[in-house]
Amino acid sequence: MTAVDLNHTKFEAEKIFQRKRLFGFAIPAVILAYLTYIFFAFDVEGLAGRANWDNAMTLASDSWSHKVHVTRDNRSGEISYAVEGERKGRYPEGERPTWVSGDEVIVVDLGGDHIVRYLPQNRTEIEIPDFPLIQVQAEGRTLTSNLPADLPDWISASDRRIGITTPEGRITLTGARTEVFNYFAGWELFWFTLDSPYHGHGITSIVFGERIDPTRSNIAGAVSDWWNNAMWRHKDVAWAIGETVLMAFLGTMGAAMVALPLAFFAAKRFTPIMVVRAATRRLFDFVRGVDALIWTVVLARAFGPGPLTGALAILITDTGTFGKTFSEALENVDQKQIEGVSSTGAKPLQRYRFGVIPQVVPVLLSQILYFLESNTRSATIIGAITGGGIGLMLTQAIQTQKDWEEVAYYIVLIVVMVMFMDWLSGWLRGRLIGQKD
Amino acid sequence: MADTALSGVPHTINSIQTSYMAQVQRKRLYGGLTLLIFAMLMVSGFVVADDRNAGGFWEGLHQIGDYPADVLSEAWEKRAELPALVVKYFPALVETINIAAVSTLFGAAGGLVLSLLGTRGLAKWPRLIPLFRRISDVMRAVPEIVIALVLIFVLGGGPVPAMIAIAIHTAGALAKMFSEVAENADLKAIEGLASTGATWSQRMVLGVFPQVAPNYVSYALLRFEINIRASAILGFVGAGGLGYELRNAMAWGPGRFDEAAAIFILLFGTIVVFDQVSSRYRNRLTEGQGQ
Numbered sequence: 001m002t003a004v005d006l007n008h009t010k011f012e013a014e015k016i017f018q019r020k021r022l023f024g025f026a027i028p029a030v031i032l033a034y035l036t037y038i039f040f041a042f043d044v045e046g047l048a049g050r051a052n053w054d055n056a057m058t059l060a061s062d063s064w065s066h067k068v069h070v071t072r073d074n075r076s077g078e079i080s081y082a083v084e085g086e087r088k089g090r091y092p093e094g095e096r097p098t099w100v101s102g103d104e105v106i107v108v109d110l111g112g113d114h115i116v117r118y119l120p121q122n123r124t125e126i127e128i129p130d131f132p133l134i135q136v137q138a139e140g141r142t143l144t145s146n147l148p149a150d151l152p153d154w155i156s157a158s159d160r161r162i163g164i165t166t167p168e169g170r171i172t173l174t175g176a177r178t179e180v181f182n183y184f185a186g187w188e189l190f191w192f193t194l195d196s197p198y199h200g201h202g203i204t205s206i207v208f209g210e211r212i213d214p215t216r217s218n219i220a221g222a223v224s225d226w227w228n229n230a231m232w233r234h235k236d237v238a239w240a241i242g243e244t245v246l247m248a249f250l251g252t253m254g255a256a257m258v259a260l261p262l263a264f265f266a267a268k269r270f271t272p273i274m275v276v277r278a279a280t281r282r283l284f285d286f287v288r289g290v291d292a293l294i295w296t297v298v299l300a301r302a303f304g305p306g307p308l309t310g311a312l313a314i315l316i317t318d319t320g321t322f323g324k325t326f327s328e329a330l331e332n333v334d335q336k337q338i339e340g341v342s343s344t345g346a347k348p349l350q351r352y353r354f355g356v357i358p359q360v361v362p363v364l365l366s367q368i369l370y371f372l373e374s375n376t377r378s379a380t381i382i383g384a385i386t387g388g389g390i391g392l393m394l395t396q397a398i399q400t401q402k403d404w405e406e407v408a409y410y411i412v413l414i415v416v417m418v419m420f421m422d423w424l425s426g427w428l429r430g431r432l433i434g435q436k437d
Numbered sequence: 438m439a440d441t442a443l444s445g446v447p448h449t450i451n452s453i454q455t456s457y458m459a460q461v462q463r464k465r466l467y468g469g470l471t472l473l474i475f476a477m478l479m480v481s482g483f484v485v486a487d488d489r490n491a492g493g494f495w496e497g498l499h500q501i502g503d504y505p506a507d508v509l510s511e512a513w514e515k516r517a518e519l520p521a522l523v524v525k526y527f528p529a530l531v532e533t534i535n536i537a538a539v540s541t542l543f544g545a546a547g548g549l550v551l552s553l554l555g556t557r558g559l560a561k562w563p564r565l566i567p568l569f570r571r572i573s574d575v576m577r578a579v580p581e582i583v584i585a586l587v588l589i590f591v592l593g594g595g596p597v598p599a600m601i602a603i604a605i606h607t608a609g610a611l612a613k614m615f616s617e618v619a620e621n622a623d624l625k626a627i628e629g630l631a632s633t634g635a636t637w638s639q640r641m642v643l644g645v646f647p648q649v650a651p652n653y654v655s656y657a658l659l660r661f662e663i664n665i666r667a668s669a670i671l672g673f674v675g676a677g678g679l680g681y682e683l684r685n686a687m688a689w690g691p692g693r694f695d696e697a698a699a700i701f702i703l704l705f706g707t708i709v710v711f712d713q714v715s716s717r718y719r720n721r722l723t724e725g726q727g728q
Contacts, residue, residue: 038535042595043595055590107539185494247486249482250479253479290708293666293683293704302501303500306490380582385673407587411587414578422574
């Protein structure tokens with residue numbers, strides 16, 4: 001190597017290093033600049049103002065606890081007890097929680113020496129430790145109370161509405177009604193609602209104990225009461241999950257069945273005619289490009305909401321994706337195997353069946369199984385738009401903004417469902433085309 | 438001696454043939470049964486889905502074209518206004534792309550860390566590998582819409598909830614793909630760096646990154662394509678961007694179909710363009726690696 005060559009190489013190397021160094025600084029700088037732009041474009045600063053931390057608190061506490069409402073209707077004087085204040089969770093006539101006592105004066109013991117008394121003539125007394133006894137009188141639509149003008153921040157009061165929040169529970173008073181919310185940990189009535197005879201019985205007393213409901217055997221009765229639980233709707237939830245999985249299954253498999261024959265038209269090896277090939281490829285690009293969202297919207301107009309619409313939306317979008325990958329796999333098949341099969345006098349269809357399909361099946365199957373799992377997730381999202389499956393139940397539960405324990409329950413179910421499908425598709429892949437790792 | 442050997446041959450061939458035919462028969466039977474079960478699953482699944490759908494499949498089939506036809510004809514009538522509408526919705530499109538880009542950036546960064554911490558041979562704390570793998574499994578399993586809806590409730594509508602939701606899912610999905618690549622990385626470079634006293638992060642940046650970068654970038658680009666679609670869909674549930682505008686335009690029904698058409702065009706064009714660009718670039722990246 002001469003000195004000129006060496007110098008030249010040195011110079012080249014120097015240039016490459018300089019370029020590397022420039023990139024090393026430029027890429028982080030560009031990303032930083034972009035994120036700065038995003039910070040203002042997304043108004044991250046204003047986000048703190050818009051965020052509702054009370055919502056976050058309710059969400060966090062409600063998702064693992066439940067509350068029991070003790071409500072006095074100030075017009076009729078009637079007192080009702082209900083879990084989550086819902087009709088479905090109402091205590092049957094003549095029954096009430098153990099922490100409520102008294103007949104003439106109803107005493108609600110919230111625990112920790114917090115006591116609320118419902119007195120006759122719509123009077124209410126609230127005892128809170130380290131705070132003077134609160135007395136409130138409801139008359140028509142107004143409230144009169146002995147609350148001082150200077151209030152701690154856990155009490156909000158006007159002459160129409162008083163709200164008291166304590167660690168033990170919440171009390172709201174208006175002219176029309178007085179309500180006490182007592183909080184407990186856990187998902188109440190998950191197994192049986194209060195009107196079921198099995199409520200309050202443990203698993204052993206149901207399975208081995210005496211017959212609780214004389215008309216039915218214990219296990220059958222308990223299973224049916226649990227299945228038809230009006231509060232948690234186990235039957236509907238199971239159907240919804242089934243619908244979501246069904247959407248993913250029908251969509252993925254249908255797409256594979258449509259895409260496989262079409263992929264032959266898009267592969268150079270099997271379709272020498274340029275026009276046909278290009279047309280098929282553009283068709284794949286088109287259905288893929290339109291995207292599941294638009295397909296869902298269009299199909300929902302024709303078929304109405306439901307799992308079929310979701311399945312078809314997945315089917316159409318994935319036909320494009322599958323068509324693309326399948327035709328790529330078909331391009332890469334080994335010609336020798338096809339020649340071998342045709343040397344035995346095989347007809348074209350037989351050549352495809354024995355020469356081509358065995359070569360591409362592993363690629364196709366692993367692709368299909370991977371999509372089966374990912375489409376379970378898409379089906380959840382599409383379900384929320386088109387109205388079907390667990391996605392719809394989740395959106396509804398979130399939009400009503402009160403059943404956060406149900407939202408938490410659905411989220412857990414969705415995660416378990418997707419992980420199960422992930423496991424299933426991995427297992428099937430292992431069984432059908434041999435374990436890779 | 439020779440006789441016995443000769444007489445044994447036809448016998449062996451016969452037995453081989455019969456046992457081969459029996460095997461073929463059994464294989465065909467199993468194959469046929471699998472196919473039958475699959476066909477039954479498909480048909481019954483279709484019947485159930487059809488049954489639980491609001492409108493039936495056969496009644497709806499001939500109506501598929503109605504809605505696109507309505508939209509197209511109205512858009513055609515008002516075609517003069519279409520360019521103006523495309524311009525009007527362009528900022529929404531930029532927002533949708535921004536959501537996808539930022540969430541891909543954050544997701545790729547998160548996936549990178551998770552994958553390095555969850556790969557045998559590279560992990561900083563080898564005992565915690567299963568923990569980081571489970572974390573990325575869960576992040577991958579949560580559909581974006583779940584996190585987006587919860588965050589919309591807390592943070593209010595807008596791009597940020599969608600961005601966080603997609604980023605979390607992206608981190609989980611990329612962590613799995615990244616760690617598959619990282620598993621095949623050559624450990625010699627890392628050992629060499631370790632012998633010079635390099636810290637864990639130096640070993641990763643100088644020893645692992647150069648080996649895996651082309652594949653990582655290619656996966657991140659693929660994810661970006663997917664995320665554009667995801668961010669459009671999340672917009673539909675109230676997270677801003679093009680999807681949100683689409684829902685509003687659709688809620689108006691006839692009379693505003695030209696707006697829906699403009700949004701359709703923008704969305705379709707964006708997806709196709711980004712698909713093409715990223716697939717070209719990805720091909721270059723992975724081909725360059727083979728040389």
